[in-house]
Amino acid sequence: MKAGCSIVEKPEGGGGYQFPDWAYKTESSPGSRQIQLWHFILELLQKEEFRHVIAWQQGEYGEFVIKDPDEVARLWGRRKCKPQMNYDKLSRALRYYYNKRILHKTKGKRFTYKFNFNKLVMPNYPFINIRSSGVVPQSAPPVPTASSRFHFPPLDTHSPTSAVRPGRFSAGSLAASGQESASGADRKAELPELEDSSAADWRRGVDLLSSSRSAAGGGLGHQKRKPDIMLPLFTRPGMYPDPHSPFAVSPLPGRGGVLNVPISPALSLTPTIFSYSPSPGLSPFTSSSCFSFNPEEMKHYLHSQACSVFNYHLSPRTFPRYPGLMVPPLQCQVHPEESAQFSIKLQPPPAGRKNRERVESSEDSAPITAPTVAPVPPRIKVEPASDKDPESLRQLVREEQRSHEEGTVPSSRTTEEEKGTIFARPAAPVWPSVPVSSPSEEPLEVTEDSEDRPGKEPSAPEKKEDALMPPKLRLKRRWNDDPEARELSKNGKCLWSGSGPQGLATAAADA
């Protein structure tokens, strides 16, 4: 293993941002189990120290500029233990995000990219601390307006201990997503600067993210669950302790975090008062005793989901499957089945060069001879015409949507409203000089989490499901509940435990 490579940027005891451990779990890093580039980018983006290297572009939601490509590449390379990393490679990786709709290029502007935040948004389990805590974006991307509405109360940072305060960071979170399956086919078709608002696009993007989850079965489909992308949502201003980090008070001691995603521009407009939590697997339900489930919460949750549909043009599929629950205001009932079924966009595998090359190589001697050989498969990306969504719902959504466009706050917003406009247009936090304590430049890095997983009962979601589940299965599940949960957490932990907290401190030296 490249254990020794754990680079790492220091965890920064006090000044650093701390994140919930789930941010580092598998869920957040599909596949490789390691940090994903976009996480990393966000991470850098949120650190004052790297402002000269990469920073949000003023005036554009989610847009950022890589001021020092080489440096960013270097940092990335270090993080990934890829000394050979360079901007060219990094940018390739970035380009892959285009199709995934995580990012897109700002044409005409060098080294400038833009996050498609709204496409990443995935409502998850908002039951957490919903009403009591508010989270405010800290290092948020610039927002057009200048109204600095947010005030950040003094931070009570020091709680590096294991004091767990789930509620705190639960509100803002970002989990990776399995995304994918998106055919990026249409990408080229999109307008150069097609905004995130392209509803269709939008929906699609979200669907991607959500479909897997819903299909997974309300967060229960063990093991094979795709990670979800979640962006931090701030609920109510004024509650957040640290002007710079929504996760400042994370229970996880000293951990540079990745997922402390600066609120997305898109989200910044989000009126939601619900907070989001990590993917199901890491959901508080299973990991923390601080979360409890209750019908009311569930209702809220659902409601929020519904709102999301309206607000973000999310596909109905976004709804988890809680058929029994009603979403009053929207009365869009989502059938479990419906939400479960979604079509997949086909994308024929690339023609592959193997054949071609094989032929070539076998004929090197005769260079130009005959390419006559390979009938290059058409590179056509097939995309089912219909998006097979529950039309009805879709319709609803569309309509609603029409009424209140993107930035507008849906009426269902509830309580938030009174505060009025709070979310209308959050101003870009003008991070003043930040005494983030560390002069050190290595931000990130993760220290290992401590077993903050008191084998909590996977209660809430499961219960819900239980009700809908055949007795037999139900039993079985019950039976396995705990063990599984334990197992899961173990796994997650294992992933990152390569060298423990200490190993992390290494990299700092680099600079």
Add this chain to the structure above:
DNA sequence: GACGGAACGT
């Protein structure tokens, strides 16, 4: 510089 195909690694 930006893009994207292809092969390969984990």
Add this chain to the structure above:
DNA sequence: ACGTTCCGTC
């Protein structure tokens, strides 16, 4: 899945 590495093309 998510890059990393190369590379040809624009």
